[in-house]
Amino acid sequence: MRKQPRQKRSREMVEALVDATATVLAERGLDHTTTNHIAEAAGVSVGSLYQYFPDKEALVEALLERMIRDVTRTFNRTLGEMNPGHMALDELARNAITVGLAALRANPLHLELIRNWHRLPVSGPLDQLEQYFLTAGRLYFLEQFREHPVDNLPARLYVLINSTVFTLARFLGQDPPMMRERAVVDALVDTIVGAFAVRD
Amino acid sequence: MRKQPRQKRSREMVEALVDATATVLAERGLDHTTTNHIAEAAGVSVGSLYQYFPDKEALVEALLERMIRDVTRTFNRTLGEMNPGHMALDELARNAITVGLAALRANPLHLELIRNWHRLPVSGPLDQLEQYFLTAGRLYFLEQFREHPVDNLPARLYVLINSTVFTLARFLGQDPPMMRERAVVDALVDTIVGAFAVRD
Amino acid sequence: MRKQPRQKRSREMVEALVDATATVLAERGLDHTTTNHIAEAAGVSVGSLYQYFPDKEALVEALLERMIRDVTRTFNRTLGEMNPGHMALDELARNAITVGLAALRANPLHLELIRNWHRLPVSGPLDQLEQYFLTAGRLYFLEQFREHPVDNLPARLYVLINSTVFTLARFLGQDPPMMRERAVVDALVDTIVGAFAVRD
Amino acid sequence: MRKQPRQKRSREMVEALVDATATVLAERGLDHTTTNHIAEAAGVSVGSLYQYFPDKEALVEALLERMIRDVTRTFNRTLGEMNPGHMALDELARNAITVGLAALRANPLHLELIRNWHRLPVSGPLDQLEQYFLTAGRLYFLEQFREHPVDNLPARLYVLINSTVFTLARFLGQDPPMMRERAVVDALVDTIVGAFAVRD
DNA sequence: CATGAATGAGTATTCATTCAT
DNA sequence: AATGAATGAATACTCATTCAT
Numbered sequence: 098m099r100k101q102p103r104q105k106r107s108r109e110m111v112e113a114l115v116d117a118t119a120t121v122l123a124e125r126g127l128d129h130t131t132t133n134h135i136a137e138a139a140g141v142s143v144g145s146l147y148q149y150f151p152d153k154e155a156l157v158e159a160l161l162e163r164m165i166r167d168v169t170r171t172f173n174r175t176l177g178e179m180n181p182g183h184m185a186l187d188e189l190a191r192n193a194i195t196v197g198l199a200a201l202r203a204n205p206l207h208l209e210l211i212r213n214w215h216r217l218p219v220s221g222p223l224d225q226l227e228q229y230f231l232t233a234g235r236l237y238f239l240e241q242f243r244e245h246p247v248d249n250l251p252a253r254l255y256v257l258i259n260s261t262v263f264t265l266a267r268f269l270g271q272d273p274p275m276m277r278e279r280a281v282v283d284a285l286v287d288t289i290v291g292a293f294a295v296r297d
Numbered sequence: 298m299r300k301q302p303r304q305k306r307s308r309e310m311v312e313a314l315v316d317a318t319a320t321v322l323a324e325r326g327l328d329h330t331t332t333n334h335i336a337e338a339a340g341v342s343v344g345s346l347y348q349y350f351p352d353k354e355a356l357v358e359a360l361l362e363r364m365i366r367d368v369t370r371t372f373n374r375t376l377g378e379m380n381p382g383h384m385a386l387d388e389l390a391r392n393a394i395t396v397g398l399a400a401l402r403a404n405p406l407h408l409e410l411i412r413n414w415h416r417l418p419v420s421g422p423l424d425q426l427e428q429y430f431l432t433a434g435r436l437y438f439l440e441q442f443r444e445h446p447v448d449n450l451p452a453r454l455y456v457l458i459n460s461t462v463f464t465l466a467r468f469l470g471q472d473p474p475m476m477r478e479r480a481v482v483d484a485l486v487d488t489i490v491g492a493f494a495v496r497d
Numbered sequence: 498m499r500k501q502p503r504q505k506r507s508r509e510m511v512e513a514l515v516d517a518t519a520t521v522l523a524e525r526g527l528d529h530t531t532t533n534h535i536a537e538a539a540g541v542s543v544g545s546l547y548q549y550f551p552d553k554e555a556l557v558e559a560l561l562e563r564m565i566r567d568v569t570r571t572f573n574r575t576l577g578e579m580n581p582g583h584m585a586l587d588e589l590a591r592n593a594i595t596v597g598l599a600a601l602r603a604n605p606l607h608l609e610l611i612r613n614w615h616r617l618p619v620s621g622p623l624d625q626l627e628q629y630f631l632t633a634g635r636l637y638f639l640e641q642f643r644e645h646p647v648d649n650l651p652a653r654l655y656v657l658i659n660s661t662v663f664t665l666a667r668f669l670g671q672d673p674p675m676m677r678e679r680a681v682v683d684a685l686v687d688t689i690v691g692a693f694a695v696r697d
Numbered sequence: 698m699r700k701q702p703r704q705k706r707s708r709e710m711v712e713a714l715v716d717a718t719a720t721v722l723a724e725r726g727l728d729h730t731t732t733n734h735i736a737e738a739a740g741v742s743v744g745s746l747y748q749y750f751p752d753k754e755a756l757v758e759a760l761l762e763r764m765i766r767d768v769t770r771t772f773n774r775t776l777g778e779m780n781p782g783h784m785a786l787d788e789l790a791r792n793a794i795t796v797g798l799a800a801l802r803a804n805p806l807h808l809e810l811i812r813n814w815h816r817l818p819v820s821g822p823l824d825q826l827e828q829y830f831l832t833a834g835r836l837y838f839l840e841q842f843r844e845h846p847v848d849n850l851p852a853r854l855y856v857l858i859n860s861t862v863f864t865l866a867r868f869l870g871q872d873p874p875m876m877r878e879r880a881v882v883d884a885l886v887d888t889i890v891g892a893f894a895v896r897d
Numbered sequence: 898c899a900t901g902a903a904t905g906a907g908t909a910t911t912c913a914t915t916c917a918t
Numbered sequence: 919a920a921t922g923a924a925t926g927a928a929t930a931c932t933c934a935t936t937c938a939t
Contacts, residue, residue: 259467291491543901545899655884664859
């Protein structure tokens with residue numbers, strides 16, 4: 098009973114530290130994110146930071162995991178509302194891209210993480226997120242294209258997911274942009290749709 | 298007259314330093330590349346390095362520029378030999394992807410640069426390379442699809458180029474790979490072809 | 498009346514903390530012994546630790562004092578049983594060395610303390626132990642060598658006690674040992690005996 | 698030819714750093730000796746320190762090695778002057794102890810190193826010094842006691858060397874001293890002599 | 898009194914850059 | 919021009935001690 102508040106404070110501290118990690122990462126970039134900065138941003142001492150996380154990696158890992166939880170949760174909720182079963186592929190794709198683009202723009206953190214995927218302390222969470230989208234896509238297609246099963250489906254989805262994500266990241270990283278946003282979104286949608294168009 | 302040899306030595310030194318940068322970058326990765334390593338690999342002193350380049354960034358920038366020169370040159374030559382005008386899009390795409398994949402695997406440098414594109418000192422050279430491919434693609438399509446002009450061509454090419462490059466980089470960065478190579482290449486080719494398939 | 502239990506608890510706490518100090522010191526060595534480890538080993542909080550001891554030094558000091566109490570007590574009891582008055586010097590020396598060696602091997606704590614005598618918070622307790630052995634030795638010799646009083650007795654004992662203790666500590670600290678154990682024990686015994694042999 | 702001054706400077710820097718290590722170690726003790734202190738004492742930056750020594754351990758190791766070189770050299774020279782072949786054991790022992798005691802008093806460094814022998818980064822140098830004295834003692838005894846070969850000679854020397862060194866260290870560490878210096882020296886000499894006295 | 902979360906000065910080590918020779 | 923020794927700010931992490939609850 099006495100332990101509740103303690104655990105709560107603990108959870109709050111962990112939360113605050115992960116928040117701070119996100120903030121500092123978004124503001125200064127992975128390269129210039131130091132444990133002292135994170136502690137300062139969280140309003141605590143470095144010592145406290147190390148009471149909750151064994152090292153810097155663990156902080157980033159926790160952030161990744163939380164982010165993935167949030168993304169999948171948001172995605173699931175959005176999907177439920179969108180009722181994608183009744184939605185054409187192009188509409189679905191456009192929605193997803195628009196939402197994703199807005200999210201990336203709203204939070205520089207995601208952009209920074211995508212850009213630095215290969216330097217992240219653990220590859221697990223990222224692969225996990227990829228898997229999640231792969232599975233989600235697979236379910237959608239199994240239902241929608243029951244009549245015309247798609248050849249090589251997992252690989253196609255793998256390509257499309259990575260294509261979309263990294264192309265958006267690249268697009269957002271260009272200042273001034275090399276293309277008009279509308280054109281890029283259109284092209285992405287067309288690419289996705291084209292990849293599943295029935296061909297003889 | 299006395300200046301010739303000086304300029305020649307100068308050019309040789311610059312060349313050697315850029316070579317060394319490439320070597321060290323490929324061997325140790327951007328994160329673990331130090332100016333001292335580069336100077337050592339070039340067989341000169343750090344002091345000399347700083348005589349020719351104002352800082353570390355400038356070295357990487359020079360490397361990027363040279364690489365882009367080389368890539369475009371190689372590409373131009375290869376295109377001339379392939380005579381792509383007589384090649385179907387799928388064949389062309391498969392060739393390009395296969396060659397690109399082999400090149401990335403053969404030289405870790407390119408993979409490292411692609412992965413770190415957002416940390417590269419200048420965006421100019423990279424954008425330039427993108428432009429080059431964009432233009433090359435545009436020419437090909439203008440010739441091939443004269444009858445069925447493609448809507449939104451630049452953006453489509455932009456998407457496809459980035460998709461291909463970053464998806465390959467992501468694929469090569471996964472160990473163990475999440476997909477079989479053959480499947481990924483097939484899916485990439487299909488995606489490219491699909492993006493230009495005539496649809497009503 | 499209320500004070501009794503408080504004092505009792507207090508004594509128990511102090512005891513537990515000193516026990517914990519001994520355990521941790523033996524397990525991790527003086528260098529890697531932290532107050533948090535000690536508190537944890539004692540099953541109390543660091544805060545409590547600091548309620549009973551002003552700082553880390555005080556803990557070690559208390560441990561030293563207790564250890565000295567124990568050692569002298571044990572020694573007194575053993576002496577009583579051995580009846581050393583009827584024992585030749587070489588037999589006595591060999592017994593003492595054998596027992597001491599076994600004790601040092603059995604409990605890494607003592608070895609650790611001997612090795613770090615100069616870093617121990619207070620010299621008092623250690624000097625006290627030395628004094629104790631000095632006095633014990635003096636009594637023995639006064640009785641045994643009544644006929645041939647030994648010149649310079651205290652200093653001789655001082656030298657022999659320190660010689661024996663530190664040589665054993667040094668011997669146990671060498672891995673692989675530089676000498677065979679049997680040879681070292683023999684030499685120590687001979688040294689002790691030789692130091693009191695009648696010479697003209 | 699150009700390399701001479703460079704190598705000379707290098708040697709001087711190494712020397713200065715080892716000197717500084719000795720100074721700081723003597724002044725602050727092993728525990729409070731930091732690389733920054735050493736660099737400061739040497740009048741250089743930490744960076745320079747790390748250009749000449751891979752880590753802190755290497756510095757202490759170098760110091761140990763130099764010290765052992767100095768000690769053995771001094772000992773050899775002194776022995777040559779003393780002509781120990783014509784010296785009685787007690788005279789020799791008294792000389793050695795007096796000289797050793799003076800040296801330890803003159804330079805707190807040696808005292809600090811002896812006290813911390815078990816924490817020194819490498820045991821090699823110390824064992825080496827021990828071996829040196831062992832061998833030196835052996836040679837002396839083989840010559841002097843040709844008629845009455847000593848039983849168990851190496852172990853006896855081992856015991857006497859460690860006894861003398863650590864007893865002196867202990868004696869010097871006590872303030873106020875527990876015994877008069879003269880008495881301790883006498884007792885040490887007697888102990889050494891007694892250990893080789895012919896007994897039946 | 899007990900708790901243990903919080904503190905923050907302190908430690909070894911790295912590396913881009915400078916500058917005396 | 920060339921050298922490479924020297925610099926020192928920066929970084930991740932530890933641990934004795936304090937203090938709000």
